[in-house]
Amino acid sequence: MQDLTRRKRFRHLFILLFTILIFALPLVLNNNYYLSVLVIIGIHSIVVIGLCLLMGYAGQISLGHAGFYGLGAYTSGIITSTYHTSPWVAMLVGAIGTGIVAYTIGIPIFKLKEHYLALATLGLGLIIHIIFVEEVALTGGPSGLTRPIPYLSIGGLELSNDFKYYYLVWLITLLAVIIANNVVHSRVGRALRSIHGSEFAARSLGVDIGKFKLRVFTLSAIYASIAGSLYAHYITFISPSPFGLMTSIQFVVMAVVGGLSSIWGPVFGVAGITVLTEALKTVVPQLIPEAGGEYEIVVYGTILVVIMIFLPEGLISGLANLYEGWRHRKGQADENS
Amino acid sequence: MKILEVSKLTKSFGGVTAVNDMNFSVNSGEIIAVIGPNGAGKTTLFNLITCIYPPTSGSILFKQKEIRGLTADQIAHLGISRTFQNLQIFNNMSVLENVMVGRHTKSKTGLLGAIFPLPAVQREEEAIVQSSLEKLALVGLADKALEAASNLPYGEQKMLEIARAVAMEPELLLLDEPAAGLNPTETRDLVEIIYKLRDQGITILLVEHDMETVMEIADRIVVLNFGNKLAEGTPYEIQNNREVIAAYLGEEGLSC
Ligand SMILES: Nc1ncnc2c1ncn2[C@@H]1O[C@H](COP(=O)(O)OP(=O)(O)O)[C@@H](O)[C@H]1O
Ligand SMILES: [Mg+2]
Numbered sequence: 001m002q003d004l005t006r007r008k009r010f011r012h013l014f015i016l017l018f019t020i021l022i023f024a025l026p027l028v029l030n031n032n033y034y035l036s037v038l039v040i041i042g043i044h045s046i047v048v049i050g051l052c053l054l055m056g057y058a059g060q061i062s063l064g065h066a067g068f069y070g071l072g073a074y075t076s077g078i079i080t081s082t083y084h085t086s087p088w089v090a091m092l093v094g095a096i097g098t099g100i101v102a103y104t105i106g107i108p109i110f111k112l113k114e115h116y117l118a119l120a121t122l123g124l125g126l127i128i129h130i131i132f133v134e135e136v137a138l139t140g141g142p143s144g145l146t147r148p149i150p151y152l153s154i155g156g157l158e159l160s161n162d163f164k165y166y167y168l169v170w171l172i173t174l175l176a177v178i179i180a181n182n183v184v185h186s187r188v189g190r191a192l193r194s195i196h197g198s199e200f201a202a203r204s205l206g207v208d209i210g211k212f213k214l215r216v217f218t219l220s221a222i223y224a225s226i227a228g229s230l231y232a233h234y235i236t237f238i239s240p241s242p243f244g245l246m247t248s249i250q251f252v253v254m255a256v257v258g259g260l261s262s263i264w265g266p267v268f269g270v271a272g273i274t275v276l277t278e279a280l281k282t283v284v285p286q287l288i289p290e291a292g293g294e295y296e297i298v299v300y301g302t303i304l305v306v307i308m309i310f311l312p313e314g315l316i317s318g319l320a321n322l323y324e325g326w327r328h329r330k331g332q333a334d335e336n337s
Numbered sequence: 338m339k340i341l342e343v344s345k346l347t348k349s350f351g352g353v354t355a356v357n358d359m360n361f362s363v364n365s366g367e368i369i370a371v372i373g374p375n376g377a378g379k380t381t382l383f384n385l386i387t388c389i390y391p392p393t394s395g396s397i398l399f400k401q402k403e404i405r406g407l408t409a410d411q412i413a414h415l416g417i418s419r420t421f422q423n424l425q426i427f428n429n430m431s432v433l434e435n436v437m438v439g440r441h442t443k444s445k446t447g448l449l450g451a452i453f454p455l456p457a458v459q460r461e462e463e464a465i466v467q468s469s470l471e472k473l474a475l476v477g478l479a480d481k482a483l484e485a486a487s488n489l490p491y492g493e494q495k496m497l498e499i500a501r502a503v504a505m506e507p508e509l510l511l512l513d514e515p516a517a518g519l520n521p522t523e524t525r526d527l528v529e530i531i532y533k534l535r536d537q538g539i540t541i542l543l544v545e546h547d548m549e550t551v552m553e554i555a556d557r558i559v560v561l562n563f564g565n566k567l568a569e570g571t572p573y574e575i576q577n578n579r580e581v582i583a584a585y586l587g588e589e590g591l592s593c
């Protein structure tokens with residue numbers, strides 16, 4: 001199957017090009033503000049890549065991913081600041097713990113009615129957030145963890161500035177892309193996509209739908225947890241506010257903007273929304289000085305609705321399809337003239 | 338040997354009894370046709386055998402084992418496979434990938450293997466591609482392997498469903514109106530494919546309206562009418578059965 005290997009090579013070439021771009025960017029972009037935005041884009045991309053696996057391939061929506069993100073962040077923050085364990089060990093503990101939480105709440109949900117996942121994760125996200133706020137002894141409550149969270153280090157090299165952290169975060173983001181890519185093009189990925197194509201046929205071919213959805217849900221929670229750990233060791237201070245419902249909604253919007261069934265879409269979706277959010281932060285107070293933070297929800301809501309109506313495959317694939325359609329019509333028009 | 342035994346099988350949907358107290362059995366290696374007017378309960382019978390929904394009462398034995406209470410995916414693992422009257426192609430996949438899903442029960446890569454594709458996983462993936470291509474060749478679609486399944490014409494999509502269903506190497510294959518919508522050439526090809534599958538040892542149960550095809554390939558025929566089994570026998574017996582003729586042609590047909 002020559003064509004098949006060619007397609008695979010093409011995918012790998014794309015990953016390689018993207019890697020080069022990512023790694024060259026800080027060298028030309030030597031500005032700390034931009035670098036810090038790019039680090040956050042990388043961290044959020046990890047969450048959204050996982051969320052896209054869940055939404056695009058298992059057809060499920062989660063409104064609680066900021067909760068899993070927070071579980072990773074708090075586990076890392078609490079363990080490293082209290083017990084001075086290696087941040088890597090803490091990250092692993094967070095990932096496993098979050099995976100167990102997701103798996104446990106997923107079991108009854110995927111056995112019962114699957115569309116309850118959105119509601120159940122919404123509830124779970126809220127509960128986790130309440131725990132962050134209320135368990136003052138453990139989490140520091142609303143004002144956050146006061147004990148200092150250490151920086152991550154690799155073999156004695158402390159990743160204490162944006163430049164170094166950028167490389168670590170994007171290396172892990174790239175790994176997240178490669179793993180997601182592997183999953184999508186495997187027996188598991190085919191099973192998931194087949195569920196999307198026809199549940200009847202998928203089941204009649206032996207695909208245990210609930211099992212596969214549950215596993216991909218767990219994987220996406222683990223992605224979010226790892227991203228949360230990376231966030232904690234980057235900011236080195238955590239409070240409950242970045243892990244609430246608003247962030248969960250933001251992740252869903254990013255996933256939808258990027259396009260659900262594409263592995264690269266998430267990164268573009270995150271970049272687009274993050275840049276927009278940053279821009280709004282400077283523009284909105286100038287235009288409407290009395291505006292609170294609530295304008296964000298209006299903006300996200302509007303984007304979500306517009307994308308769903310006009311570009312249901314997401315911004316990137318949607319625009320690509322529009323372009324294809326335009327080229328097709330133009331070709332026909334040229335033939336007719 | 339009896340591969341499938343249906344006894345006292347009943348399925349009601351609210352007030353409608355789609356399958357009523359039905360008894361019949363299928364021997365290993367046979368081609369059995371299920372015929373009957375629209376709404377007779379043929380598709381419902383298939384859905385009961387593949388555990389899409391549970392029967393209201395009665396039993397279904399596959400290889401002497403009760404399958405009541407199993408789920409549709411467990412039935413596949415036992416070795417029963419099917420196609421659908423209303424095409425259920427995976428439109429979001431290529432032709433080849435559709436058939437590769439058919440290898441699901443014959444492969445075992447899980448999430449961990451998918452994340453870390455070690456050599457063993459890659460070998461399994463290659464084996465899946467190989468056997469899927471063989472099944473595509475069987476139905477004459479090998480050269481369309483990489484096309485989007487949704488781009489195939491109707492007749493080829495029906496062939497694709499057959500390739501996908503046989504990819505799991507089932508012992509019992511259920512075909513729900515495989516010839517519907519096919520042109521005469523395609524119907525000939527279909528008959529040849531069914532014979533090949535039978536020669537490979539697959540037992541075939543099919544629903545079909547095209548009487549010429551049914552009379553040619555079926556070893557035995559089961560006739561349904563309003564959820565009841567009206568008759569059962571060889572094509573010759575069925576063609577000369579007064580009740581069947583009456584059901585098909587109405588009372589007029591009987592009187593002349
Ligand atoms: N899921 C269902 N819910 C309610 N009624 C159904 C369902 N499936 C089939 N029926 C009814 O059962 C009867 C038999 O249908 P079906 O098995 O599809 O017939 P056939 O395949 O022989 O044309 C019809 O009256 C149909 O309306
Ligand atoms: Mg039918």
